[in-house]
Amino acid sequence: MSLDLTRLSLRFAAQPVLFAPLTLHVPRGTITTVTGPSGIGKSTLLDAIAGTLPGGVAMSGGITLNGQDITGQPAHRRRIGLLFQDAVLFGHLSVGDNLAFGLSPDIRGRAARRKAVTTALEQAGLGDMASRDPATLSGGQKARVALMRSLLADPQALLLDEPFSKLDAELRDEVRSFTFAHVRARGIPVLLVTHDHADAQAAQGPIVALGGRRP
């Protein structure tokens, strides 16, 4: 199982390419860190992989997931999770319903679905908070629910875009450890975009520095 990019290149209309064509092998079970200066195209790269590129971006090169070419596939068919710095939970749903929303359709039957949500709540340390309004959760609790919701969708790869940058230092360590432990346990390829050396160090994987933008 791996995520592979082959000479991937991105360009907004009438602008230079964002970064030099990127070839990258992200094996399962590793967290590969992507760094690079602001504006080089790190978030746009993750959008390209997830299939959520904004309009007006020209892409060349290829993306395969577990050997399957997904370059032209719509986002909902790629089974790639994307997690941002803001743990965005649906305000009109309870914490439990936020988790249920993420559930993979492969988990069938009411009892099995309920059990998956209960297990995720317990893993997030929120066993008794299923009916809580997400607005009443702490930053760390929200981040844990957002991760669990992504994992309940049973993604085949996970993309993390500065996922800890809004958290204060102490919380950041805790949420980082929690996140890395859970994604490692899944054994899926993970790409982490970060500016923080401590994140890259804790990821314990290869570090890819984007650069080489043409003038």
Ligand SMILES: Nc1ncnc2c1ncn2[C@@H]1O[C@H](COP(=O)(O)OP(=O)(O)OP(=O)(O)O)[C@@H](O)[C@H]1O
């Ligand atoms: N709709 C758009 N049209 C033209 N250029 C855009 C558009 N959206 C983003 N850009 C430009 O594309 C470049 C890449 O943006 P992106 O957010 O991917 O960079 P980044 O490396 O993630 O930056 P940061 O580290 O600051 O988050 C930036 O220079 C940005 O100004």
